[in-house]
Amino acid sequence: MTVQTTSAAAETGDRIITYAEAVREAIGQAMEADDRVFMLGEDIGVYGGAFGVSGDLYHRFGAERIRDTPISELGIVGAAVGAALAGMRPIVEIQFSDFTNQAMDQIVNQAAKIHFMLGGATSVPMVLRAPLGSGTGAAAQHSQSLEAWFAHVPGLKVVMPATAADAKGLLLAAIDDPNPVIVLEHKLLYRESGPVPTEAVRTPLGETAVRREGGDLTIVATGVMVSRSLAAAEELAGEGIEATVIDPRTLSPLDDAPIHESVSRTGRVLLVQEAPGHTGFTAEIAARIAGSDTIYRLLAPIKRLSGLDVPIPYAPQLEKACVPQTPDIVDQARTLAKES
Incomplete structure (x- = not known):
């Protein structure tokens, strides 16, 4: 599957709006269409x-x-959770994804398990939105990337929109879903702009997007690392190295077929995430590649590029140094392209 480029999408009549505006529009359209949809969270009212x-x-x-x-x-x-069990469709906004720590019992032991434990007699159609990631100078307790926590829990669906269009489309699909869905929005993406349909177009959960095609290596990236990987791919193209860039979009359930297809074709794969490498989400992708026939098509070992295994510092220079930047992706990809 190939996702529309910005220029192609613009030709279809989509407007260019910010990621934050796309999220707001999705919520507004869902609320207009269904009286059961409502939003709750801290400072979401008059403060905005x-x-x-x-x-x-x-x-x-x-x-x-x-x-x-x-x-x-x-x-x-x-x-x-209670409102969802009673037939409503709540959208929770948590100010920082780090603060989900305070609600993990309700998320992991209640929302994720009730449908299973009651034999399918009821469901929890709840969406939990939370901003994650570094880059805003918010320090260690407000800058983490905790997607692997949620993706590890059976019963939760987890999405990480990387574009404004997906911020709207995935959220609309999440609101429709009868299961609890965790929507993780990177803070740095809120002010990024892109083409977004005016209509309430859904982006199906569980469909990986191929953002760019290339034959020399495959880059699989999540969240804000998608745009950095695309920028890296453009720089590499100037050197004659063509990279495919893949955005899983939905971490759970993961559509890994496009990843296997691309890696089998290019023979090289670089997995990029902002979260620390130790037991991070891209380790799951690496394991799936290593445990399938795709491994026999590799021309070089699987390479991972992750954030450092340290709390995010407050100092801007240290904060930036802790997570992959575009030059880091270029360097790793360039090295990988030469390996055999």
């Missing part, structure tokens, strides 16, 4: 959200459907 995502939704839909909550992530998610 910690990152300005909820914006004017409070003025459009009122306090009953854009519910400002106390500072209690455990209570927020618990209320959402």
Whole structure:
């Protein structure tokens, strides 16, 4: 599957809006279409959200459907689980994904397991949105990339939109889904712009996107690393190295078929994530490649590029040094392209 490029998408009449605007539009369209959809979280009302995502939704839909909550992530998610069990479709906003620590019992032991433990008699159609990642100078307790935690839990679906169009399309699909879905939005992407359909177009969960085609190596990246990998691929192309860039989009369930196809064709793969490498999500992709026939098509060992295994520092220079940047991806890809 090949995803539309910005220029091609623009030709179809899609507007160019920011990632944050795309998220807000998805929520507004879902609320207009279904009275069961409502939003709850800290400072999402008059204030408009910690990152300005909820914006004017409070003025459009009122306090009953854009519910400002106390500072209690455990209570927020618990209320959402109960509302979902009662037939509503809540959208939880957690100010920083790091704060999900306070609500892990409700997320992991309740939302993720109730459908299974009650024999399918009920479901929990809840969406939990949370900004993650570094780059804003928010230091160690507000800058983590915890996607591997959630992807490890049976019963949770996990998505990481890397474009404005997917920020809208994946969120709409998540709201429709009868299962709890964790939507992880990178903070640095909120102000990035891209073509987004005006209509409420869904991006199906569990469909990997091929963002760029190339025959020399495959780069699989998540979140903000997708745009950095695309920038790296353009630089590498100037050197005669053509890279395929793949964006899983949905981490759980993972559509690995496009990854296997590309790696089998190029023979080389670089896995890029912001999170620390130790037991990170891309380790799952590496394991799937190593445990399949794709391994016999490799021309070089699987290479991973991850954040350092340290808490994110506050100092801007150290923060930047802790996670892969475009030059790091270029260097690793260039080296990999020469290996055999």
